Amino acid sequence: MLRSLFLCLLILSATSANAQTAKIAAFNKVAEASLEQFRMFLNCSATDPETHTQVQASWDELIADTVKVLERTNVPANVIATFKASAAPAAVMLTERPFGEVIRYCGRDQDWAKKFLAQDFIMLPTAAARIFGGQ
Numbered sequence: 001m002l003r004s005l006f007l008c009l010l011i012l013s014a015t016s017a018n019a020q021t022a023k024i025a026a027f028n029k030v031a032e033a034s035l036e037q038f039r040m041f042l043n044c045s046a047t048d049p050e051t052h053t054q055v056q057a058s059w060d061e062l063i064a065d066t067v068k069v070l071e072r073t074n075v076p077a078n079v080i081a082t083f084k085a086s087a088a089p090a091a092v093m094l095t096e097r098p099f100g101e102v103i104r105y106c107g108r109d110q111d112w113a114k115k116f117l118a119q120d121f122i123m124l125p126t127a128a129a130r131i132f133g134g135q
Contacts, residue, residue, distance in 0.1 A: 024079055027070075027131045031083055034062070034122040035092060041116045043094050044106035055116060056089070063087045065125035073132035 038059050045052040063084070070080045085091060094102050106112065115121060 023131050024075070027075075027079075027083075027128055030122060030127045030131070031066075031086070031124065034124045034127075035086060037115075037121045038062075039092050039094070040106070040109055040112045041121075042089075042092055043102055044112050045116075046093070046102075051113070058116075059087075059092075062124050066128050069125050069128040069132065073129070075132060 038055070041055045042052070042059060045055045067080060067084065070083065094105065097105075109115075
């Protein structure tokens with residue numbers, strides 16, 4: 001009887017771990033898409049200080065709100081730390097690239113400013129809450 005109970009607990013634990021792993025993978029995919037959107041917004045707004053400040057403030061708020069969701073839903077600390085590192089300005093900005101390369105990068109989506117102003121981007125805190133079950 002005790003052995004059966006232990007086996008059931010082990011199976012439940014493994015199932016829970018697999019579910020958490022799947023949720024983390026789903027979040028990482030959505031976070032990468034969001035990072036790519038804001039990489040465009042942040043880099044392409046860099047020549048206009050007023051717009052860039054607005055984009056940076058929006059990004060900072062999205063990251064802070066996403067971290068709150070991750071913490072509230074008990075996402076492992078190492079996942080949160082990795083997310084925060086990948087979302088840091090140094091990781092998102094193309095500062096080491098030649099200016100011409102950045103211009104070509106920005107030319108890939110000439111509607112980036114319209115998308116930002118219309119908030120046509122992934123609302124990462126909402127996506128994280130859906131994935132991890134937080135409110």
